[in-house]
Amino acid sequence: MQKPSLPKGTRDFSPEEVQKREYIINILKKHFSTYSFHPIETPSFENLSTLTGKYGEEGDRLIFKILNSGDFLKKVKPEDLDANPASVTTKVSDKALRYDLTVPFARYVVQHQNEINFPFRRYQIQPVWRADRPQKGRFREFYQCDADIVGSTSLWQEIELIQLYDACYTELGLGTEIHINNRKVLSGLAEVANIQDQLIDFTVALDKLDKIGREKVIEEMQQKGISEDAIAKLSPVFDIKGSFAEQTEALKEVLSTSEIGLEGIDELNFINENLVGLNSADLVLNLTLARGLEYYTGSILEVKAKGVEMGSIGGGGRYNDLTGIFGLKNMPGVGISFGLDRTYLVLEELGLFPDFDDSKVKILFINFGENEARESIKLVQKLRGSGIQSELYPDNAKLKKQFSYGDKGGFTHVVMIGGDEIENQTLSLKDLKTGDQQTIEQGKLVDFINELS
Amino acid sequence: MQKPSLPKGTRDFSPEEVQKREYIINILKKHFSTYSFHPIETPSFENLSTLTGKYGEEGDRLIFKILNSGDFLKKVKPEDLDANPASVTTKVSDKALRYDLTVPFARYVVQHQNEINFPFRRYQIQPVWRADRPQKGRFREFYQCDADIVGSTSLWQEIELIQLYDACYTELGLGTEIHINNRKVLSGLAEVANIQDQLIDFTVALDKLDKIGREKVIEEMQQKGISEDAIAKLSPVFDIKGSFAEQTEALKEVLSTSEIGLEGIDELNFINENLVGLNSADLVLNLTLARGLEYYTGSILEVKAKGVEMGSIGGGGRYNDLTGIFGLKNMPGVGISFGLDRTYLVLEELGLFPDFDDSKVKILFINFGENEARESIKLVQKLRGSGIQSELYPDNAKLKKQFSYGDKGGFTHVVMIGGDEIENQTLSLKDLKTGDQQTIEQGKLVDFINELS
Numbered sequence: 001m002q003k004p005s006l007p008k009g010t011r012d013f014s015p016e017e018v019q020k021r022e023y024i025i026n027i028l029k030k031h032f033s034t035y036s037f038h039p040i041e042t043p044s045f046e047n048l049s050t051l052t053g054k055y056g057e058e059g060d061r062l063i064f065k066i067l068n069s070g071d072f073l074k075k076v077k078p079e080d081l082d083a084n085p086a087s088v089t090t091k092v093s094d095k096a097l098r099y100d101l102t103v104p105f106a107r108y109v110v111q112h113q114n115e116i117n118f119p120f121r122r123y124q125i126q127p128v129w130r131a132d133r134p135q136k137g138r139f140r141e142f143y144q145c146d147a148d149i150v151g152s153t154s155l156w157q158e159i160e161l162i163q164l165y166d167a168c169y170t171e172l173g174l175g176t177e178i179h180i181n182n183r184k185v186l187s188g189l190a191e192v193a194n195i196q197d198q199l200i201d202f203t204v205a206l207d208k209l210d211k212i213g214r215e216k217v218i219e220e221m222q223q224k225g226i227s228e229d230a231i232a233k234l235s236p237v238f239d240i241k242g243s244f245a246e247q248t249e250a251l252k253e254v255l256s257t258s259e260i261g262l263e264g265i266d267e268l269n270f271i272n273e274n275l276v277g278l279n280s281a282d283l284v285l286n287l288t289l290a291r292g293l294e295y296y297t298g299s300i301l302e303v304k305a306k307g308v309e310m311g312s313i314g315g316g317g318r319y320n321d322l323t324g325i326f327g328l329k330n331m332p333g334v335g336i337s338f339g340l341d342r343t344y345l346v347l348e349e350l351g352l353f354p355d356f357d358d359s360k361v362k363i364l365f366i367n368f369g370e371n372e373a374r375e376s377i378k379l380v381q382k383l384r385g386s387g388i389q390s391e392l393y394p395d396n397a398k399l400k401k402q403f404s405y406g407d408k409g410g411f412t413h414v415v416m417i418g419g420d421e422i423e424n425q426t427l428s429l430k431d432l433k434t435g436d437q438q439t440i441e442q443g444k445l446v447d448f449i450n451e452l453s
Numbered sequence: 454m455q456k457p458s459l460p461k462g463t464r465d466f467s468p469e470e471v472q473k474r475e476y477i478i479n480i481l482k483k484h485f486s487t488y489s490f491h492p493i494e495t496p497s498f499e500n501l502s503t504l505t506g507k508y509g510e511e512g513d514r515l516i517f518k519i520l521n522s523g524d525f526l527k528k529v530k531p532e533d534l535d536a537n538p539a540s541v542t543t544k545v546s547d548k549a550l551r552y553d554l555t556v557p558f559a560r561y562v563v564q565h566q567n568e569i570n571f572p573f574r575r576y577q578i579q580p581v582w583r584a585d586r587p588q589k590g591r592f593r594e595f596y597q598c599d600a601d602i603v604g605s606t607s608l609w610q611e612i613e614l615i616q617l618y619d620a621c622y623t624e625l626g627l628g629t630e631i632h633i634n635n636r637k638v639l640s641g642l643a644e645v646a647n648i649q650d651q652l653i654d655f656t657v658a659l660d661k662l663d664k665i666g667r668e669k670v671i672e673e674m675q676q677k678g679i680s681e682d683a684i685a686k687l688s689p690v691f692d693i694k695g696s697f698a699e700q701t702e703a704l705k706e707v708l709s710t711s712e713i714g715l716e717g718i719d720e721l722n723f724i725n726e727n728l729v730g731l732n733s734a735d736l737v738l739n740l741t742l743a744r745g746l747e748y749y750t751g752s753i754l755e756v757k758a759k760g761v762e763m764g765s766i767g768g769g770g771r772y773n774d775l776t777g778i779f780g781l782k783n784m785p786g787v788g789i790s791f792g793l794d795r796t797y798l799v800l801e802e803l804g805l806f807p808d809f810d811d812s813k814v815k816i817l818f819i820n821f822g823e824n825e826a827r828e829s830i831k832l833v834q835k836l837r838g839s840g841i842q843s844e845l846y847p848d849n850a851k852l853k854k855q856f857s858y859g860d861k862g863g864f865t866h867v868v869m870i871g872g873d874e875i876e877n878q879t880l881s882l883k884d885l886k887t888g889d890q891q892t893i894e895q896g897k898l899v900d901f902i903n904e905l906s
Contacts, residue, residue: 007548045594081526095460111459394609
């Protein structure tokens with residue numbers, strides 16, 4: 001007899017966990033909808049050719065491929081057995097599991113371009129799969145929650161997306177810092193200092209300024225081969241502080257000779273100046289933010305939760321060209337992603353999930369035998385018809401067993417209908433929290449419970 | 454440049470389709486919850502060994518296997534290239550996509566048996582994948598919506614599940630026939646007539662009684678090798694009619710020598726007699742119902758929509774042993790499944806989906822330039838804060854283009870804030886249905902819209 005287990009990196013979700021995950025997802029959906037984003041869904045697997053070559057060599061390796069049906073070995077030749085496995089993959093597999101939501105979205109936009117009302121505001125909440133080495137907080141199956149707007153280069157959309165982050169996390173009870181950078185500013189810095197090839201080394205080292213201090217940061221930059229001259233040119237960046245506007249003002253001087261850099265500053269300022277009505281989020285200029293440099297061309301965003309140590313819980317940015325890979329040109333856009341698993345962990349750690357059980361009446365009918373159950377099921381049916389969660393214990397088991405089921409199951413009330421109660425058309429209602437018990441006419445149960453909830 | 458396409462048997466869902474699917478799913482979830490079922494989720498892929506051998510040889514073939522990562526060919530030997538592919542599968546794949554929700558549920562129950570409060574009422578709404586030949590209404594990725602209760606043999610649960618079907622389909626506006634049969638009755642018929650090996654042939658032929666008439670049915674039975682003697686013994690079944698109780702009464706005579714058959718009759722009667730409060734569903738005794746004979750041991754259920762030609766839109770039954778395959782004995786249960794795709798098609802065909810757009814205000818702000826947009830985005834933000842879907846057109850495009858976007862996008866109102874309106878702190882609100890236009894103070898917009906909706 002096999003002992004069942006799960007593939008590594010995958011998880012079961014218990015009722016309690018599903019409830020918590022849906023709590024988050026429903027809040028996201030509510031605000032996505034108020035912000036006028038529209039849901040789409042794409043299939044779990046795509047043609048392998050749709051996915052390969054989009055995520056780099058490492059990404060291609062981490063895509064889960066699906067074995068062709070039937071005689072999957074028919075194209076494999078004996079010499080293939082000694083070849084590089086990657087080169088044989090397409091002979092045994094022509095489909096693969098979704099690796100992210102962006103490439104399927106790009107495919108969707110191209111395939112449905114004639115039905116879409118551009119600018120297209122879409123959201124998508126679906127699982128993705130990666131053959132990554134599993135570790136704490138990293139799984140092989142996990143949900144992505146993405147909101148993107150394609151078909152316009154307007155910076156008002158960055159403002160909306162920042163407001164959307166704020167709206168969602170505020171309702172979840174979570175204070176956040178929304179870090180923003182701009183690809184053009186990074187390009188400008190690289191241009192000014194002539195460190196195009198060392199840009200990432202520069203930002204990685206700069207990111208440690210608070211932790212290890214100016215000297216060590218400069219040391220690290222030197223070790224990475226960044227020239228003294230470049231470091232000198234960029235050193236004013238080390239001292240940038242003050243308000244968002246003061247920081248961009250100082251940056252403007254550093255970037256005064258870089259057209260693209262100054263454009264980036266203008267974009268940052270436009271967003272900061274026009275961003276109104278944030279509730280619990282702070283906008284933070286963060287020059288070390290360098291995610292997605294391969295595809296982001298303007299704004300870069302990342303969200304960190306306040307009050308807890310947990311990398312980013314969301315991120316996104318602006319791209320010039322979503323769909324060029326599939327032959328549709330001039331499709332700029334901007335998008336953000338919410339990290340469901342990380343957000344879950346943060347809410348758990350900070351105790352921010354509501355007490356779902358507390359807010360809801362849940363009634364167990366004790367089963368005293370067939371006749372009694374017959375009376376009970378009628379009332380159960382009436383309660384359910386009024387939207388009240390209720391349940392008849394299915395068997396005439398010992399009372400202790402039935403009550404134990406009620407306790408463990410989080411029921412708020414127990415109803416008992418025995419012979420006397422049938423005769424009098426009454427019932428005994430016991431409040432499991434207070435222990436109080438009272439007799440009620442059967443016909444008045446629904447109203448009575450409705451007044452409780 | 455590749456032209457993107459989808460793997461056969463898979464689908465994109467547009468915003469409109471997602472909305473309709475979620476409409477159905479949310480109604481199911483609401484009633485699942487009122488009926489005290491708890492949601493679980495299991496991973497999309499399981500260990501291959503968890504799935505194989507559970508669905509028969511044909512089923513095993515239709516399971517989508519996932520190619521092992523890395524050097525997936527390392528266990529394949531040259532002679533394997535000429536072998537039966539099925540025998541090589543486990544050398545290149547140790548994981549596979551979920552084929553249904555039942556086997557993963559069984560695994561879940563075994564793995565989590567110490568955390569579960571039995572009888573366990575679980576529901577699960579997730580996609581499954583089958584490498585079936587795609588055809589109208591049959592896809593390679595589709596959702597199953599299952600509700601099961603395990604840990605009790607009580608027939609009250611059948612009653613609840615029938616009521617649950619009724620509650621869901623009633624709210625969806627759909628009249629249904631819920632067909633019921635009992636495995637024990639079928640066993641009894643087989644026993645009485647000694648046709649254990651021809652039971653399916655018998656029910657398949659019997660199913661055609663209304664269409665082709667008694668003589669042709671008997672002819673078909675004879676062709677299938679059912680003896681004259683057996684047909685004679687079972688012939689009273691051809692004439693069974695009347696109410697549910699009259700039918701079971703007549704069946705009782707046919708089955709008078711079969712203990713198990715009579716047990717089945719008692720179960721059917723218990724369910725029929727105690728079933729109260731159906732709204733739009735009729736319970737129909739259907740002896741030709743023979744689904745899931747490999748695992749159903751008691752009640753067998755199937756739902757058909759009234760007023761439309763469309764096989765079954767749901768089905769289920771009782772099983773003695775859910776988890777024996779994974780080493781946990783004595784886990785009886787009963788479950789039902791809702792067919793999401795079929796239900797969708799039926800609602801579409803009968804025009805039963807509500808007009809979602811009709812019930813909801815949706816406001817587009819026209820973009821007249823930076824200053825005007827700055828005023829507009831503040832109001833957009835306020836409307837969204839009050840839960841009203843609204844949106845600023847991102848670019849200062851031609852009015853015609855902006856209004857065309859508003860028309861296609863299903864907006865109910867357009868707001869225009871130009872120079873005059875900024876000065877007077879007013880706005881022009883245009884109702885896109887009536888064409889009426891009026892001037893409103895900016896500060897009163899939210900209240901005004903709230904009164905509309």
